[in-house]
Amino acid sequence: MISNHLPATWTALAPALGNHIWQSTLFAITAELLTLMLRKNHARVRYWLRLAASVRFLLPFSLLVGIGSYLPWSHGVAETQAGFYAAMEEVSQPFTQPTMPMVPQGASPVGMIRLLPAILPAVWFCGFLVVIFQWYLRWRRISAAIRKAVPLQEGREVQALRRLERNAGTWQPLEILLSRTSLEPGIFGITRPVLVWPEGISKRLEDSHLEAILAHELCHVRRRDNLAAALHMVVEAIFWFHPVVWWLEARLMEERERACDEEVLESGSDRQVYAESILKICEFCVGSALACVSGVTGADLKNRIARIMTERVARQLDFSRKLLLSAAGLVAVAVPIAIGLLSATQTRAQSQAQSTATLCLSSKSPRSNQAMESPWPGLRSSANPSPGLCGRPTG
Numbered sequence: 001m002i003s004n005h006l007p008a009t010w011t012a013l014a015p016a017l018g019n020h021i022w023q024s025t026l027f028a029i030t031a032e033l034l035t036l037m038l039r040k041n042h043a044r045v046r047y048w049l050r051l052a053a054s055v056r057f058l059l060p061f062s063l064l065v066g067i068g069s070y071l072p073w074s075h076g077v078a079e080t081q082a083g084f085y086a087a088m089e090e091v092s093q094p095f096t097q098p099t100m101p102m103v104p105q106g107a108s109p110v111g112m113i114r115l116l117p118a119i120l121p122a123v124w125f126c127g128f129l130v131v132i133f134q135w136y137l138r139w140r141r142i143s144a145a146i147r148k149a150v151p152l153q154e155g156r157e158v159q160a161l162r163r164l165e166r167n168a169g170t171w172q173p174l175e176i177l178l179s180r181t182s183l184e185p186g187i188f189g190i191t192r193p194v195l196v197w198p199e200g201i202s203k204r205l206e207d208s209h210l211e212a213i214l215a216h217e218l219c220h221v222r223r224r225d226n227l228a229a230a231l232h233m234v235v236e237a238i239f240w241f242h243p244v245v246w247w248l249e250a251r252l253m254e255e256r257e258r259a260c261d262e263e264v265l266e267s268g269s270d271r272q273v274y275a276e277s278i279l280k281i282c283e284f285c286v287g288s289a290l291a292c293v294s295g296v297t298g299a300d301l302k303n304r305i306a307r308i309m310t311e312r313v314a315r316q317l318d319f320s321r322k323l324l325l326s327a328a329g330l331v332a333v334a335v336p337i338a339i340g341l342l343s344a345t346q347t348r349a350q351s352q353a354q355s356t357a358t359l360c361l362s363s364k365s366p367r368s369n370q371a372m373e374s375p376w377p378g379l380r381s382s383a384n385p386s387p388g389l390c391g392r393p394t395g
Helices: 008-037 043-058 061-069 082-092 110-148 156-168 207-223 225-238 243-266 271-284 301-310 319-363 366-372 377-382
Strands: 175-179 186-188 194-198
Touching: 008 043, 008 061, 008 243, 008 319, 043 225, 043 243, 110 175, 110 194, 110 225, 156 175, 156 207, 186 207, 186 225, 207 225, 207 243, 207 271, 225 243, 243 271, 243 301, 271 301
Parallel strands: 175 194
Antiparallel strands: 186 194
């Protein structure tokens, strides 16, 4: 078998990785089905569902299974739940005990099989470095622009921003940095975010356009979009080989911009003015080169402008959809815990069966039989033996 030519560490680690990728993919597919059902509701709901699918790649299924294995559980359900547990384990962990086909001699070189545990990690590490290096080049460009930017202390931009902060009840004022680059207005940073504002763009914007753009950027700050984008960048670096991860990136960027658009329009901004402000920004600037810098021109611009101008206000979640999301979240947590509970029950039952078998074997040993024989032969015939623990007579 192929597994006979692989190291023991690899044969133990590969099924766990396969199970984790399978479980995360299944979770992402389920989340996407929920977003289709909620396509007429607010974009922020779909955004958080897809973000949960992204973060799920960083959380092993075995964590919740381990929690479930330590919870108290009834000792009498092992036999009745054996089939249910086997089915759940087969679906959730299909790679736990892989069945490798027999390889005829000469069909596959043993040397290549033995090199497999070294080749695959090397390929993954090369892809990891490529992704990190690309992000580093983009980040260095933006970081250089930030270092050359100067704080903006007064002007139309500062006045409009402070007015919007007071209306929103923001307790920490957002700093504005004036940059001479062609980057679009955007939020840079996670713990202490700053607004990067390109020099000269304010001359092209009227006061209504200026407030609409600043309101959009404040939405990114309140939603912590840069932190969420950084988390997904970690997922992309680790699981760069998985197409679902890259598909999630595009959907997350689209939904976060749509969520900010909805929030700006719901705050009272005019649709036409808001769409014009986005187009003016696109005429002046180029798009941001880094996903964790929240700007205003992200996503599909044509569809976005059409949606701003024609789409009605998104519907609030009704009771049925709230119940659906609550049930989905409960199932996502309860299923692995249930698997852990049933696994612990099966282990406990097997341990008890082994203990009983050991006790029976020890009670049937020749030394025990000699100890149970009476030294008085006459009394042995008059005794009425009774069944014991292991089904044998006891005198």
